[in-house]
Amino acid sequence: MSPRRVTLADVAKIAGVSPTTASLVLSGRGRELRISHDVEQRVLKAADELQYRPNIVSVGLRTGTTRTIGFVSDTVATSRLAGDMIKGALEAARERGVMLFIGETEGEAELERRLLQAMHDRQVDGIILASMFTRTIKLPKGITAAPAVLLNAVPKQPSPLPSVLPDEVEAGRSAARILLDAGHREGIYLIGAGPAMRDVAAGSVAAVERLIGIREVLGAAGVKVAGGRVCRDWEPERGLELTRALMRTERPRALICFNDRLALGAYQALDDFGLKVPGDVSVVSFDDHPIAAWMRPKLTTVALPHYELGRAAVDVLFAEMGRQDEDAHREGEVHRVPMPVRVRESVAPPGA
């Protein structure tokens, strides 16, 4: 195929030194080990001329570090969000000269086990275990074989693994503040969860935390949530149904939808009842899915910072990898990534 890779031995031969010396120079330890300036230059020149690049497989075998990390997630395909998360991780990794293995478990424990094994067989330096939507997970067995970080997931049992999560509670607060700031005091309804803390689909971390934030801010302002509708899967159809059902008995002035897909359905339902957004009803939402900017009027929403989550996971993983084993046994700290507000066109003062 190609004319065999250039090896360290080739460089050494051209420079007229031993492989040892060449290695020393190229790894920057030449000074420390008293290699003469002259020899150093010869090696550097030879390496440059031959376009030498160390074989990372070989280095991996010798030193045990492969400059490679594994990104294991439950799904890669669901929506663009996953892509952004991977993109963030990818760029952070690139800046550190590290490559990313990608793997998908589809939520199956057996696949997950095999995947982690395959990655360890390749001596990854660390693992990012990611979930595409925030949820609690059972930690897989082999996860402790290397440094690891949980991304968008909280462990069922307490564990020493650090985790990276969007700041959902603060996002809930933001959503509530948007309505408050616009002057809304009544007729605020929730679509997807609520109004009470128990009205939440099991396992949905996002629902719980967003609800906490919403209730906290509205409560502090002396505003009561007028009502809410729960559902498990936050899809447009559900948003349509739920909002329709709501409209049969209530006249909302503002809707907080628990994600943008629900909001899309809510828009359709409001349209069916001849109500205008935001003139008749204001709508705030979460996620900042691409459709949020395509809807008419454009949807005001609190964004899931997928890109930043991906980056943060790599950052935290590196910190973890650099850590001494001694200070292990600590509780895994939780890193919260802020969720920025995207103000668009779907919120107006009541009765505007």
Added chain:
Amino acid sequence: MSPRRVTLADVAKIAGVSPTTASLVLSGRGRELRISHDVEQRVLKAADELQYRPNIVSVGLRTGTTRTIGFVSDTVATSRLAGDMIKGALEAARERGVMLFIGETEGEAELERRLLQAMHDRQVDGIILASMFTRTIKLPKGITAAPAVLLNAVPKQPSPLPSVLPDEVEAGRSAARILLDAGHREGIYLIGAGPAMRDVAAGSVAAVERLIGIREVLGAAGVKVAGGRVCRDWEPERGLELTRALMRTERPRALICFNDRLALGAYQALDDFGLKVPGDVSVVSFDDHPIAAWMRPKLTTVALPHYELGRAAVDVLFAEMGRQDEDAHREGEVHRVPMPVRVRESVAPPGA
């Protein structure tokens, strides 16, 4: 961290044989090299008890094959489509016991070069060079260092690399047939490209090929394309503008939108003019973006088979890797993946 990996030497020691013998047995060459049944069983048993797994880094160094392939694309984040493509590649790779490196070039040649280098440094067995939307690309220098496949991209210069592409021409035919079958004969307009072959944004392979298919089938049925509007970026806003502009002078009975995002904009424009889909105007489109199923009425569209494209790329790459070097120098063959029709609710007979 963890109690050191089990090595072949460990297995050999437990089984009371030499590492050579253990290696022979475990690589299945025991029979061939006359290892006794008894010894074979001992080795197998020891390996099983110790849960031995070969260190792929080591194997990679010795044999040069790492059971790893690189997936280099221009963007991973754009829409879910990319995710599906990666998912397809991932699953096909998993079935073959191969891991995937993911890399993103963002269209920058320099990044691409460095990425390919980083992958070759890790001795990948092959490379998939992917584009997220079909287009012509300039082949990077280092691409020939290992077997490679072009995914969703056609090389500017003729090259020996095989490529995998969606069958856009046939997709164009499908779109036209859908309207023909519904009884449409006139008032068919194109949004995004056309009506003539020259009315196409530069560099858009999909536009050209879809247009060929559309014109071929309509032409064969003696139906003339009533008109069309071109634009470069196929986004909802453009669809809205273009369709609005069209409506000022024309009364279309059917729209072929060059992708679903354009169709979303077209829906909005038709709504502005008080026209119903599909009662007044039928709409067909391409891509099968997630929003296609969320729109009302649901959009009939010819799907980009991203998942299958990803799978196909891995299949073709493996064929390439297994190929003898001798029959090189042939022209890279082009593999076309069919684009399936998703019939939904946006097409009806004219005047229905």
Added chain:
DNA sequence: CAGGTTTGCTAAATCGGATTAGCAATGCGA
């Protein structure tokens, strides 16, 4: 000028397997 340092470099071992060459023990034929 013998004995000890310092300087500047290299031989050899190592990582964990695959592979080639070869060795000891047994079987077989003459």
Added chain:
DNA sequence: TCGCATTGCTAATCCGATTTAGCAAACCTG
């Protein structure tokens, strides 16, 4: 019983780097 083939296994080498231990030459020092 000798010579040769076969059977069944192992020693040694290699892949491409890093790293430890150490060696020769030059340099001091008293």
